[in-house]
Amino acid sequence: MHAKGPSSGETSRQRKVRLGAAERDIVTLGIALAAILMFVGTGSDVLPDVIRSFNGHGHGPNQTLVTALLLNIALIIFGWRRYNQLTSEVSERRKAEEQARILAETDPLTGCLNRRSVAPATDRLIAQARQRGQAIAFVMLDLDNFKMVNDLNGHATGDVLLRAAAERIAAQVPADGLLARIGGDEFAVVAPFDPADPAVVDRLATRLIDAVAQAVFVNSLEIESTVSVGLSRSDDDDAPVDAQTLMHMADIAMYHAKKRGRNRYYWFEHSMESELRFRSELESGIRRGIPAGEFVPYYEKQIDLATGEIVGFEMLARWNSPSLGLVSPDLFIPVAEEIGVIADLSESVIRQALLDARHWNPKLTLSVNISPVQLRDPWFAQKLLKLLVEANFPPNRLEIEITENSLHENIGLVRSMITSLKNQGIRVSLDDFGTGYSSLSQLRTLPFDRIKIDRSFITTLPDSKDSATIVQSIVALGEGLGLPITAEGVESEEVLHELRKFSGLKAQGYLYGMPETARTTAEELAQLDLLLERAEAVAATAPTPPIARRQA
Structure with a gap:
């Protein structure tokens, strides 16, 4: 369910620095291993002489070999410390990469997946569902009149409403489903279902509408919100569909729900696309018509x-x-x-x-x-x-x-x-x-x-x-x-x-x-x-x- 990691976006300079550091780590590790081998070889010659000299038998060890032994010990200590540093750096790097991946794939306000990550996750669900003989339902939700809440009560209140909506939606998402925040006040739920029983998706949409409709209390203020919902399914057409197509169809159905009075849901129908095109023409015509004096x-x-x-x-x-x-x-x-x-x-x-x-x-x-x-x-x-x-x-x-x-x-x-x-x-x-x-x-x-x-x-x-x-x-x-x-x-x-x-x-x-x-x-x-x-x-x-x- 994860989007492509942050390493895919690193620059050529960053890659060169990272590879250079890795090469130095390999050289350091090689020096430490060589020092250990030399310590074994040199120590086998020096240590017996040291022990005999300590017991009063024979002459002391060769000074050159003693120097070499001490150098080997220093190199081993240096290698060991560098190994510990390397282990710590790798651990920190993995934590940073994981944090960067989370930031890249999730919405920081609600903790949901974001628009970037929900598409590949949905494509994987579609492939898995097809193998199991299932279909995928894409549920697009848009909070009604959210801009008014922000304008009248401030963005802090709007953020509280978004977090509350995310928690309530998440409580209704099936265990094998996905939840994402698509935009400012738009959420998406993706869930597999049995194509022979599409009513299960209708029931999910109804539960989502009822859950979001519960009042949210911010300090002494009671905020009420409704949600418009659009539904699409991966087996709606003969040709296979991908996440972007499902999202587009659900978005059209959601807009249709808004036009029909909000606080309701509709399944996508191809006739809705014609209505959307007409709506787009209306918007463009209105924007052009005002300065042109057509009104x-x-x-x-x-x-x-x-x-x-x-x-x-x-x-x-x-x-x-x-x-x-x-x-x-x-x-x-x-x-x-x-x-x-x-x-x-x-x-x-x-x-x-x-x-x-x-x-x-x-x-x-x-x-x-x-x-x-x-x-x-x-x-x-x-x-x-x-x-x-x-x-x-x-x-x-x-x-x-x-x-x-x-x-x-x-x-x-x-x-x-x-x-x-x-x-x-x-x-x-x-x-x-x-x-x-x-x-x-x-x-x-x-x-x-x-x-x-x-x-x-x-x-x-x-x-x-x-x-x-x-x-x-x-x-x-x-x-x-x-x-x-x-x-x-x-x-x-x-x-x-x-x-x-x-x-x-x-x-x-x-x-x-x-x-x-x-x-x-x-x-x-x-x-x-x-x-x-x-x-x-x-x-x-x-x-x-x-x-x-x-x-x-």
Whole structure:
């Protein structure tokens, strides 16, 4: 299970030094052996004369032979000491090489194998399993939202979580299996199994998910984490596969599990590769499209139910992709968040929307959704203020919409952000209300200016008593807290009829028209005499090029 040792990386100079030392050791050993032989020969002549002289018989030994004998003794002592030193050096060298091998093959944080060593170890397991009529399962695990744990709690907490995950995963690994840390928050388990019983791998994946899901306590902090798992098997194809192929297939399956909601596992299927290629094209297209200005604002009307007049617009981002056509934000927003470009994308679209909206009648407001990722940016409020100054747009006409689910990530940071935005004169609304289980204390302590009822309750309003009860409760809650209400998803006259039973509501939805481009919106406002300068405002909005339908 070991990777190639560190000696494979030694330089030519190091090899010459090591060989030279070995040659000197051999010469020293030869001198010591010669000294011992000479001592035996010389001692047989000198020692009898010494003994006879000591007993008072005969003459003393020959001085030349005595000198030679003493020299032999000195050489033997020197050789013996050098032999002991050599033995000690060899022992230390072996310890150093073993330590270097361990460092080269294992992850220092968790003690698992690392990416370099797991591949050859897996190849050996594949060969052994094939001889026994077994198959190899490659299990790829990736901790969900690990970056958020690091960002919010620090890398020391992240390291504790990684070590805890490694220990829990190791407890589930079969005795003949392998465990490796592939990357920052990725682990791999490799285990042989009977091809006739693949359910044993399913059970292993389930145990791994359950084990990692247990909370980790760091000081007084409770950290919860889930894991997405991808599975591949060595007998999946007719052609033999190697470790790198298994790892690639498991990685694709793991990514598929993340897209399907995380905290689950999937076996690799070849159709997933096509999805991955499409995902890669999306990522590349998004990165190219932001500086190219392919992301543009569309505008959805917001209506005062009491008067039927337009009181503002919600800005919705669209992607004019040269290859895909007009792409919905449901497709590109999650990808932009995952690859870390959502802030750049959002700021580019907000910048254009502010330039468009400054030509509208001052009584019309502009609502803009922001990503939960942007809420974690402590400089977001300052960036938004810069955009307002550049566009010369009044802050009191801008309304930032924060989704209810984002309140649970870091309530302290959200409170600070909302306060900073309101200090600049920007209004803040709570979007998708009713789906994120906000507590009344949050609504009372967070200084929101408006509540937007989630469309799932509005669209089912005529046919669902539960939805009607929920909407009625939210409206009453808004009245009690002094928060105006906007109903999203008004798409039929039946829904509109039900909403008119309540007072003081704003509404938006396809009943009032689909979201339109900046130019179409300006032309409609010009007809209603709601532009500051009609001709100039319409001309300022770039015409929208014709776009082919989005490819299936």
